[in-house]
Amino acid sequence: MDHRSPVERILRALALIAIVVFFMFPIFWIVLMSLQTNETILRSPPSMSFVPTLKNYAAIISGELDSNAGTMSIHFMNNLLNSILLSVFSVALALLLGVPAAYAFARHKFRGSEDIAFTLLSFRFAPPLLVLLPLTLYFQALGLANTYLGLVWVYQLICLPLILWIVRGYFEDISPDIEHAYRIAGHGWFATFKKIALPLAGPGIAAAGLLAFIFAWNNFVFALVLASADKQPVTVGALAFVTASGIQYGQIAAAIVMSIAPTLLLALWAQRYLVEGLSLGAVKG
C-alpha cells in the first residue's frame, strides 16, 4: 500500500537516482575507460564519444602488455587466479573455524570466553605492518613464506575475527528455547547445531562470509610482503601496470573491471541468502 503523494514519490525517486549515480559513477567511468585506448583516455577535454575497443582486455588476458617502449609480459590472469584461490580458501577455513567458535561464544559462557573473543577481535585493531616484520621472519624460518598455506593462514587475521563476531551476534539472536525444544525432542547437540542453529543463522553466515571474502580479496599488504610474483593476488599484481614508460590507464581499467567482477557477481548471487526475517514468527513474547 502506497500512501505517499506523487510529489513525494518523485522526490524519493530523484534522491535514489542521485545516490545510485554517486556510487555507480566511478565504476561506470572505469568500464568506459577500459574500452578506450590510452590516447582517447588522456585527451583533453574528456569526451564520451569514442570507438570502443577490446584491445585492453585482450592484452590483459594474453599477458602481452603493449606500451610505447614495446611489449612486456605480465601475469595478470595468474594474479586473478591467486586472488580467487587465496580468498576462497581463506574464507572457507575461516568459516570452518569461525562458525563453531562463534556458536561456542554465543551459547556457552565459560571462564575467559569474553577475553578470548576480544583478543580475536583485537587482531583487527593492530596495523598489519606492525605484525608483518616479525611474521616475515617467522615465516621464512618455518618455510611458510611464499606459500599458499602461509598466506591463507595470515589471511585468517582478516577473515576469522570478522566471521566470528558477526556470526556470534546472529547465533545470540536465536532464542535458546528453540534449541532447547529440539534437544528435548530427542536430538543431540550436534544435530541441533546442524539442523537448527546453522540454518537460522544462515543469512548472517552468508553476510559474514561475503564480507570476509571482500576483505580478503582487497588485501594488499600481507601479499605484497609475504608472496613473490607467482603467488601474488590482483591487488599486488596491479602494480605491474605502473611502468617506466608511463601508466597504462586503459589496461589498468580493464584489469580493475576484471578484478571487481568476481566479488560483484558473488555479492549479487549471495543477496538472496542475505534476506532477513527467517526467524520471524518463531517465538512470541
Next chain:
Amino acid sequence: MSRIELKKLVKRFKDTEVLSGIDLDVPEGSTLVLFGPSGAGKTVLLRCIAGAVEQDDGEVLIGEEDVTDVLPEHRGIGMAFQNFALFPHMDAFDNIASPLTACGKTADQIRAGVDTVAKLLKIDHVLSHTPKALSNGQKQRTALARALVSRPKVLLLDDPLRNVDAKLRFEMRLELPRLLADQGATVIYVTQDYREAMALGDRIAVLDGGRIIQNGTPEEIYRRPATINIAKLFGDPTINLLDVVPQSDASGVYATLSDRRIQLDPGLSGNVGRECVLGLRPEALSFTTANDGVPVTIEAETPFNEKAVTLVTTLRKREILVSRPAETPAPTSGTAHITIDPSDAVLFDRQTGIRLDPNGTTHTAEKAA
C-alpha cells in the same frame, strides 16, 4: 515409572538464588500445576526438569531414576514452551514430527503419528504452513502437538495459554484436562492464571521467591491458603481482607466488624489480642433482610455472567465485596445488612502474612505430599 521427584533443588544465577531448595513429588499420571507470579522461578524449575538448565544442587528424579547427569534428549520428556519455540525454518508438519525423527521412525509411522495428533488438536489443515503463516492459536497448538506426538511419559507445559487470545484460552482450558488425561502422562503445568490452575491441577504448588509456599489440592489452596498473598492470588473477585484483633469471652473467640461479632473457631483462642487479618471470600457474605447483620452502605454493583459482585462499605468505611449468584434479588442502593458465614473465614497473622490454624500453631508451608 514416570513419577517426578525433586529433592532440595537449588539453582543460582550469579549470586541470586532463583530456586532455593525445592522439594516436589508428582505421582505418576497426575497433573501438578505450578502456580506463581512472574519471576517466581517456575520456568527455571521446568528447565531443570527438562535438562535445558543444570541445577546447582539437589536431584531431579524421573521414574525413580536420578536424571541429573542425563542429557535433555535422553530424558523422554515432552515440553511446550511459553513462547512456543517453534522451528521457524520448518513447516508445522516437520515441527511436530521432530520428536519422531529423533527416534528413527519410518516415514509412514511419522506421517501417521503427526496426523493423529494434528487431528486431535484441529490443526491438520495447516500442516504445510511455516510458523510465520500460523495464527497464535495455531502456533500454540503446533507447539502442544510437538510435545504430545511421541506420547512422552512426562509432559512439561510452560504456560502454553499465555500468548493466546481469551476465547481460545477459554476453549483450551476446557479441552486440556481431557487431553492430558488421555495421554496418561505425568504433567507439570505452569501458569499464572488461577482459573487454569484450579481447572487443570490434581494438585497445585504455589511457587514464590524460589520456594514452594503451599502444595495442596485446588480446594485446599482456595479455602485454606497458606498466606495472605496466596489468598489474594486465588479468586475473582478477590478475597476481603479485614484488619481485626480477635477477642474472647464466655461465648468463644470472635472478631468484630461494625460492632457485630463474627464468631471464630474456638481453636483460635491462642491468637486473642494478636493483630490479625481476617480473610472472607465474597461468596461467604450475603445480604440479609434481618437487622442483626453488619450494616453497610452499597457503593456499586458489577454484574458478571454467572454472578453479581457488590462493593459495600462498613460504618468505618472499610470496603467489602459481596458476591451472589446472578439474578438473585439484592438491594441496589442505600444501606443494607450482610451476614457472614464464619466457616469460610481464614485468619492470618498481620505481621507475617501466614495463616493461623485453629489448633493454635501458626501454619508453616506444607511439605510436598
